[in-house]
Amino acid sequence: MRHLLSAADLSFAEATSILDVAVEMQQVQSRPVKKLPALRGRTVVNIFFEDSTRTRTSFEIAGKWLSADTINVSAKGSSVSKGESLRDTMMTLDAMGVDAFVIRHSSSGAAAQVASWVKAQVINAGDGQHEHPTQALLDAYAMRQHFRRLATVPEPQAPIPEPDEGSTTPEPGEGSTTPGSRTTIPEPDEGSTTPRSRTTIPQPQATIPEPDEGSQAADKNDFTGKKIAIVGDLLHSRVVRSNVLLQRTLGGQVTLVAPPTLLPTGVETWGCPVTGDFDAALADADIVMMLRVQRERMAGGFFPTEREYAESYGLTEARLAALKPGAAICHPGPMNRGVEISSAAADAANSLVLEQVAAGVAVRMSVLYHLLGSDEGALK
Amino acid sequence: MSLLITGATLADGTRGDLYVAEGLLADPASAPAGVERIDADGLLALPGLVDLHTHLRQPGREDAETVASGTAAAARGGFTCVHAMANTDPVTDTAEAAEYVRSLGASEGHCEVRVVGAVTKGLAGEELAELGLMHASSAAVTMFSDDGRCVGDSLLMRRALSYVKAFDGVIAQHSQDPRLAGPGACCHESEWSGRLGLPGWPSQAESVIVARDVQLAELTDSRVHVCHVSTAESVDVIRWAKARGIKVTAEVTPHHLLLDTPLVAGYDTTFKVNPPLRTSEHLEAVRAALADGTIDTVGTDHAPHARQDKDHPFDVALPGMLGLEQALSVVIEVMVNTSRMDWPTLVERMSAAPARIGKVAGQGRPLVVGEPANLVLVDSSARSTVDRDASRSRARNNPYHGRDLPDPVVATIWKGELTYRR
Numbered sequence: 142m143r144h145l146l147s148a149a150d151l152s153f154a155e156a157t158s159i160l161d162v163a164v165e166m167q168q169v170q171s172r173p174v175k176k177l178p179a180l181r182g183r184t185v186v187n188i189f190f191e192d193s194t195r196t197r198t199s200f201e202i203a204g205k206w207l208s209a210d211t212i213n214v215s216a217k218g219s220s221v222s223k224g225e226s227l228r229d230t231m232m233t234l235d236a237m238g239v240d241a242f243v244i245r246h247s248s249s250g251a252a253a254q255v256a257s258w259v260k261a262q263v264i265n266a267g268d269g270q271h272e273h274p275t276q277a278l279l280d281a282y283a284m285r286q287h288f289r290r291l292a293t294v295p296e297p298q299a300p301i302p303e304p305d306e307g308s309t310t311p312e313p314g315e316g317s318t319t320p321g322s323r324t325t326i327p328e329p330d331e332g333s334t335t336p337r338s339r340t341t342i343p344q345p346q347a348t349i350p351e352p353d354e355g356s357q358a359a360d361k362n363d364f365t366g367k368k369i370a371i372v373g374d375l376l377h378s379r380v381v382r383s384n385v386l387l388q389r390t391l392g393g394q395v396t397l398v399a400p401p402t403l404l405p406t407g408v409e410t411w412g413c414p415v416t417g418d419f420d421a422a423l424a425d426a427d428i429v430m431m432l433r434v435q436r437e438r439m440a441g442g443f444f445p446t447e448r449e450y451a452e453s454y455g456l457t458e459a460r461l462a463a464l465k466p467g468a469a470i471c472h473p474g475p476m477n478r479g480v481e482i483s484s485a486a487a488d489a490a491n492s493l494v495l496e497q498v499a500a501g502v503a504v505r506m507s508v509l510y511h512l513l514g515s516d517e518g519a520l521k
Numbered sequence: 522m523s524l525l526i527t528g529a530t531l532a533d534g535t536r537g538d539l540y541v542a543e544g545l546l547a548d549p550a551s552a553p554a555g556v557e558r559i560d561a562d563g564l565l566a567l568p569g570l571v572d573l574h575t576h577l578r579q580p581g582r583e584d585a586e587t588v589a590s591g592t593a594a595a596a597r598g599g600f601t602c603v604h605a606m607a608n609t610d611p612v613t614d615t616a617e618a619a620e621y622v623r624s625l626g627a628s629e630g631h632c633e634v635r636v637v638g639a640v641t642k643g644l645a646g647e648e649l650a651e652l653g654l655m656h657a658s659s660a661a662v663t664m665f666s667d668d669g670r671c672v673g674d675s676l677l678m679r680r681a682l683s684y685v686k687a688f689d690g691v692i693a694q695h696s697q698d699p700r701l702a703g704p705g706a707c708c709h710e711s712e713w714s715g716r717l718g719l720p721g722w723p724s725q726a727e728s729v730i731v732a733r734d735v736q737l738a739e740l741t742d743s744r745v746h747v748c749h750v751s752t753a754e755s756v757d758v759i760r761w762a763k764a765r766g767i768k769v770t771a772e773v774t775p776h777h778l779l780l781d782t783p784l785v786a787g788y789d790t791t792f793k794v795n796p797p798l799r800t801s802e803h804l805e806a807v808r809a810a811l812a813d814g815t816i817d818t819v820g821t822d823h824a825p826h827a828r829q830d831k832d833h834p835f836d837v838a839l840p841g842m843l844g845l846e847q848a849l850s851v852v853i854e855v856m857v858n859t860s861r862m863d864w865p866t867l868v869e870r871m872s873a874a875p876a877r878i879g880k881v882a883g884q885g886r887p888l889v890v891g892e893p894a895n896l897v898l899v900d901s902s903a904r905s906t907v908d909r910d911a912s913r914s915r916a917r918n919n920p921y922h923g924r925d926l927p928d929p930v931v932a933t934i935w936k937g938e939l940t941y942r943r
Binding site for chain 2: 226269
């Protein structure tokens with residue numbers, strides 16, 4: 142794979158490999174020295190035509206921890222205000238010998254256009270209302286970690302794992318046991334290691350992982366049968382498009398929830414149920430993913446008031462209480478507390494919001510590694 | 522110049538010689554020996570094509586197109602008359618501006634250039650432009666359009682229709698409800714806009730304006746012309762209005778006959794146009810309407826743009842695509858080669874009807890002795906792969922680049938002079 146423009150670009154094996162390697166990358170984050178030499182000598186330009194704190198920072202950290210030379214270009218409005226076309230801006234940077242662009246743009250399709258012009262590899266870090274594939278990957282990562290924790294929780298009568306097992310400061314000698322910990326369904330004979338793997342932070346590995354290690358049959362079970370409700374402004378959301386496409390590959394069952402005014406045209410062809418009844422969708426959801434509602438949408442008359450929106454489509458305290466046991470909450474951020482999500486839900490124990498943020502760096506390290514890790518691109 | 526065209530087939534299937542002398546068609550028997558000849562054996566001779574909808578970009582954007590380059594492209598496409606739209610810089614909204622464009626056409630044109638005046642000052646949609654003075658000027662403007670923008674104000678549209686009735690003018694409307702399809706709308710609202718995340722332009726944003734305008738035309742008993750009809754709903758409204766006797770005429774572009782929404786899936790801004798490329802059911806509707814006469818004519822909406830105005834993100838790039846050189850190719854491919862339309866009907870749609878709507882004397886006339894020698898020689902079976910770099914236009918935003926299409930035009934003659942010869 143040369144570029145990552147759409148979540149639909151990823152096969153099951155590729156997506157799984159990115160998630161698996163991200164597990165290893167996340168272990169690196171708990172080391173005192175976080176830097177890996179994998180992309181030494183490669184140059185990654187993060188060019189952001191639209192403001193973004195978390196995405197840009199996490200791509201920058203991801204590149205640096207892989208030893209790439211990472212340059213941030215804040216291009217908001219710069220080229221258009223100077224009269225320069227997008228093509229000229231990108232061709233200029235490309236002529237400097239950049240290996241990859243991570244591009245964020247307020248216009249749908251900008252990343253695909255750039256990919257058609259430049260020699261460098263292109264990673265779409267969000268294009269308008271179209272796609273945000275690395276966000277969908279980090280969402281999948283956080284969801285998968287959650288599912289795996291659930292899968293390893295013993296039956297009710299069994300003791301809950303002690304909290305202190307979760308802190309797991311890395312011990313170099315544990316690297317050799319890592320492959321086993323990656324599978325989700327605990328095998329009986331692995332019983333002795335289970336208490337440790339149950340505590341979610343995988344053991345560190347001394348070497349750069351091989352991408353193909355992740356394609357184990359057990360991974361297919363991670364999302365199969367899992368119900369993911371995505372709720373909110375589907376019309377303007379690049380996150381929902383990438384999540385729908387990625388889950389089509391990974392096997393999660395997505396239900397879309399929105400007022401009719403915020404449904405994209407043709408959403409009925411996306412292959413997932415669409416409803417305006419949040420409470421019904423909530424009842425059997427394993428994941429509830431709340432999308433940000435931009436306040437300026439109200440001026441567009443998409444819904445009458447914030448109050449009405451929160452009441453009908455917000456994750457209120459009452460709806461939080463109605464979640465089925467084991468269900469978790471996602472939000473791509475930034476959150477509008479009191480609109481699409483109540484503070485109680487945002488800060489709930491089953492909220493994955495901060496885990497999503499933490500996963501951002503690891504997943505983006507994995508994406509960079511997969512695309513730039515060899516001359517050909519590590520993914521085929 | 523004198524020219525004897527031998528063995529040509531006319532649209533009605535009859536064969537004969539055509540003698541061009543002093544700008545007119547003369548009796549072939551009067552041709553002197555040794556006169557220059559074109560052997561038209563196997564070729565069709567059709568009246569020169571007339572385009573009601575052309576953007577020549579001069580004055581203002583001579584880097585994209587000029588009267589000279591645009592009319593050269595027109596001649597290459599078989600046209601002997603084009604109508605230059607008013608959205609130049611400055612806007613053609615005064616008699617002086619209209620006379621300037623007319624004079625450019627007279628001195629540099631490779632075909633007749635008729636001037637379209639703006640409906641409102643500066644295309645701002647607020648006050649009427651000097652419609653009467655433009656008509657009274659040497660440009661003799663009869664067609665008025667804010668094309669590129671819709672005259673959204675119902676009262677202003679009523680006044681415009683009413684006012685031009687004094688000299689049997691016509692208002693050519695760019696039908697786009699400015700609220701339903703705002704400035705950001707750049708993709709037919711459909712499954713495609715939803716997936717691509719492009720702001721949608723619903724087909725009803727066109728038809729609601731068409732529905733309003735035909736009723737205002739009825740109210741004022743005046744003439745309205747619907748530019749670039751692109752939707753099945755608009756076709757239904759126009760069909761209803763014509764049955765009612767309302768003075769409405771309509772055009773469809775070559776691209777709305779052939780090109781469909783999925784072409785924008787790669788975000789290639791060549792395919793960004795306004796109104797947007799529609800889906801197949803709309804294409805079928807406008808094809809049927811052109812065949813049965815609900816749509817009167819083909820208007821190219823030839824819209825040249827400099828490369829730098831297209832090398833932007835899709836929602837920012839300027840809308841528009843070239844059309845003059847491939848208009849006849851597309852109509853032959855979509856309408857004639859599929860037996861939807863015969864040659865006499867093609868002549869009616871691409872020559873006679875637009876000349877009537879624009880009130881252009883001497884264009885759209887039958888090829889008989891005494892008529893002006895405006896004609897095109899057509900090889901209906903020739904085909905080629907379109908090469909945008911071979912264009913006579915200054916611009917390269919050719920949506921047919923790389924397509925195999927009919928390449929029919931062998932020669933174009935305007936006022937008795939060859940303006941194109943293969």
